[in-house]
Amino acid sequence: MNVLVTGGAGYVGSHCVRRLVQAGHSVTVYDNLCAGHRAAIPEGVQFIHADLADLDTLSKALSQGFEAVMHFAAFLDVGESVREPLKYYKNNVANTIGLLDVMRHCDIKRFVFSSTCATYGEPKEFPITESMPQAPINPYGHTKLAMEWALADCAKAWGLGACALRYFNASGAAADGSIGEDHDPEIHLIPVVLQVALEQRPQVSIFGKDYPTPDGTCVRDYIHVEDLAEAHLLALQNIHPGVFDAFNVGTGIGTSVRQLIESAREVTDREIPATDAPRRPGDPPTLLADPTKIKSQLGWRPKYTDIGSILETAWQWHRTHPNGYPK
Numbered sequence: 524m525n526v527l528v529t530g531g532a533g534y535v536g537s538h539c540v541r542r543l544v545q546a547g548h549s550v551t552v553y554d555n556l557c558a559g560h561r562a563a564i565p566e567g568v569q570f571i572h573a574d575l576a577d578l579d580t581l582s583k584a585l586s587q588g589f590e591a592v593m594h595f596a597a598f599l600d601v602g603e604s605v606r607e608p609l610k611y612y613k614n615n616v617a618n619t620i621g622l623l624d625v626m627r628h629c630d631i632k633r634f635v636f637s638s639t640c641a642t643y644g645e646p647k648e649f650p651i652t653e654s655m656p657q658a659p660i661n662p663y664g665h666t667k668l669a670m671e672w673a674l675a676d677c678a679k680a681w682g683l684g685a686c687a688l689r690y691f692n693a694s695g696a697a698a699d700g701s702i703g704e705d706h707d708p709e710i711h712l713i714p715v716v717l718q719v720a721l722e723q724r725p726q727v728s729i730f731g732k733d734y735p736t737p738d739g740t741c742v743r744d745y746i747h748v749e750d751l752a753e754a755h756l757l758a759l760q761n762i763h764p765g766v767f768d769a770f771n772v773g774t775g776i777g778t779s780v781r782q783l784i785e786s787a788r789e790v791t792d793r794e795i796p797a798t799d800a801p802r803r804p805g806d807p808p809t810l811l812a813d814p815t816k817i818k819s820q821l822g823w824r825p826k827y828t829d830i831g832s833i834l835e836t837a838w839q840w841h842r843t844h845p846n847g848y849p850k
């Protein structure tokens with residue numbers, strides 16, 4: 524297929540671009556590089572350096588005969604979304620609606636959407652299935668859920684085929700060490716822990732030690748970015764016109780903040796000082812996927828099911844790229 528990938532220079536997007544190319548698809552990346560990196564896009568992939576809000580450029584790009592769009596371009600800092608909700612509604616909602624409108628005019632009816640477990644808010648039961656209530660607790664989650672609703676409505680109204688993948692915690696790096704995670708500022712636990720291992724930070728703060736979890740720290744379901752990429756490929760191949768569907772993408776295995784730090788100490792053979800800190804606002808105690816639906820309907824299987832092997836790939840990336848991509 525001829526696929527346009529928005530945000531294809533970002534962390535998850537770039538791993539998906541590589542997987543699509545490997546599978547023989549023709550890929551064009553559309554990215555404004557506000558968070559992505561030119562060096563993360565494989566050579567030979569067409570690159571359009573533009574903003575989604577630039578509807579002229581977007582319309583010209585999409586009239587090149589695409590059969591599908593994968594949409595990664597979005598803001599993802601939960602704390603920032605609380606402070607600046609309109610920034611999130613503008614990019615994650617208004618710009619995505621603009622994209623869908625252009626797709627409709629160009630008669631492109633396949634759409635893979637980056638959604639999130641943050642749309643579940645603070646679930647009462649675990650593991651989380653797709654049919655459980657979606658009740659986000661922050662603007663970031665609201666924007667992603669709003670788009671899931673819009674996609675379901677567009678599927679009914681004009682035959683859009685759309686698949687929302689609800690990521691749990693994207694993690695790790697390409698097995699060959701060539702691409703990985705590089706956010707500025709870095710807020711996610713694994714890169715922060717590995718920056719401590721590299722002595723780029725003095726310590727990692729453990730946000731909250733009194734959660735109702737086995738060791739009192741938050742439990743997350745870390746999903747390797749290459750397994751996420753595989754889920755996108757399968758989703759693309761299984762989209763049906765007029766149908767909206769959503770899948771959890773997680774392993775179903777929980778790791779607490781303390782367990783993750785301990786595992787990182789083993790993988791890196793570094794001390795990694797950690798201190799207790801207050802809870803971070805907006806963090807649910809536990810997020811754990813039930814991946815049964817994506818396994819049974821799309822035949823997806825994660826290759827990485829233990830946190831140690833995920834951390835090894837992340838460590839390989841951070842060790843060899845201590846300052847991320849060339850700036």
Ligand code: UFG
Pocket residue numbers: 599600601639640641690691692710711712713715727728729730731741742743780803806810
């Ligand atoms: N954490 C720390 N110290 C840190 C950083 C994180 O203790 O320095 C803790 C957090 O409090 C949380 C866990 O580590 O309990 C994981 O935090 P991350 O920031 O790595 O990831 P999140 O769980 O916050 O990820 C959430 C959702 C994703 C969503 C993402 C957007 O689970 O679906 O926010 O940034 F995409």
